[in-house]
Amino acid sequence: MTPKDPGPAHCLNPGCGNPIGRSAGSGRPRHYCSDACGRAYRRAREKSPTPDALAHNEFADQVADDLARVITHMLRLTHAQQPLAALTLLRVVEGDLEDLKAVLIQQARDQRQKNADIAQCLGLPPEQLTRKLSADAVRRRMDSRPLRTRTRVRLPRQAAAPPPTSAPRTVSTTRLPGQRRPASSRGEMTPSRARDPDRHPTGPAAVLTRALSHLQRLSGKTLRELAEDTDVSASYVSRVLNGERCPSWKVARLLTLACGGDPAEIQPLWAAARGQAPTQRQSLPAALRGLHLAAARPRTDELGEHTHLTPHAITGMLDGTALPAWEDVEELAHALNAEAQPLRPLWNAACAALAGPLPSTAGPVTEVIG
Structure with missing residues (x-):
């Protein structure tokens, strides 16, 4: 029986598409017009980020942004001479640093950096890097981050300097619907479950x-x-x-x-x-x-x-x-x-559904951590 003619085919490299001949004999059929074209396509495919690499990039950006906000807040607390509040936020900083270190290591792996070079940047032996910061360990940190409590401590706004005279100062307490309560109606640090570092929310x-x-x-x-x-x-x-x-x-x-x-x-x-x-x-x-x-x-x-x-x-x-x-x-x-x-x-x-910029989380009234 005469083998069926496989017909014409084209190179699998999307940037090429040249026709290739496929014989009806034995052996593996050709998928590329030349070996050089196949190597070029495989190199380009390796350089394109995988879904996991894209997730690592997004996670790194999120952690870095969160860390920058927390450190900025700690700086203000330090200048305001509130050491206990700053120490409370220090725990958040330490957790963010560990998350950032883990995902940066994974980003370097995604870019095919050598394990020895990554370990050298951290001052660690390569075997310790592989054992304690494996790809599975990074994935577990990414999965557990949304479930970890992030303690927040709000810095009260800097009170305006008192007027030079001793005359009483009238402050309007009128606010628009939906506006936050002014600090003057609460005192500087009114206790609140949302700001009490000793009260832990339920899991x-x-x-x-x-x-x-x-x-x-x-x-x-x-x-x-x-x-x-x-x-x-x-x-x-x-x-x-x-x-x-x-x-x-x-x-x-x-x-x-x-x-x-x-x-x-x-x-x-x-x-x-x-x-x-x-x-x-x-x-x-x-x-x-x-x-x-x-x-x-x-x-x-x-x-x-x-x-x-x-x-x-x-x-x-x-x-x-x-x-x-x-x-x-x-x-x-x-x-x-x-x-x-x-x-x-x-x-x-919900922010992405608006198809516009994210709502501002830092302004004249509010400050956000995490």
Whole structure:
């Protein structure tokens, strides 16, 4: 039987495309018009960044920006002679430096730098670099960064010099809706859960447990009734509501629906509890409403007393009528006794959806760290 003619083919190098002949005989078929063309294509392909390399570049930029903001804030605290506040931020700086070192090492590996040269820059033996800062270790640091608490300490604004006369000075306290509370109405350092370094927010798993438990109390349903609605045992429902088990999304969704809740508010909490990155379907306002639910839905005026945010601004953040600055998101999350970093990808996605510059996080009224 005569072999079938394979027909004409073209060079796989996108920049070439010349026709190549393929014989019907034995042997591997040619994919390039010449060996030199194939080598050129492979070299160009190696130089193009992989998805992992792009992720490393983006992570390095984010950590470097965060580190610059924290160091700038520490400088102001040092000049203001607030050593305790500066020492508190020093822990954040140390963590950022470790993150930056890890991702810079991985960036050098992405550029095919020799391991010995990387180790020499750090003053480490090559075997220690491979053992303690492997590619897997860098990936773990990248995955865990959004789940780590970043302590913030706000520097009070420099008070204006008193007038030379002893006459009392009248200060207007009028503010627009949504504007932050002026410092004069709080004192210089009013205690706040969002700014208290000794108060640690609850982890994501505990936040999910609180939200589901509050829904169960609001619904008035028994464990047996919820077990029937979710097709699991009553003992398992009890362990979920007590925080002993982290349910699958199917069970968490059925529990939410059985209690009359909104699964969109629970999904971000469940993803954070599982250590997963939030999906694009999740919105920042829904995630904030989930944290609000986990805190038993306190009134906005009560939250305003624990933050620099006005009730009007808090309502807008929960309703999604405006995109808040990251500082406001972080402060509201801490006031709700929850970690803010799991919300960062949702905030970034909301900013990207605007197809414009990110909201300013440093201005005449606010200062942001992380």
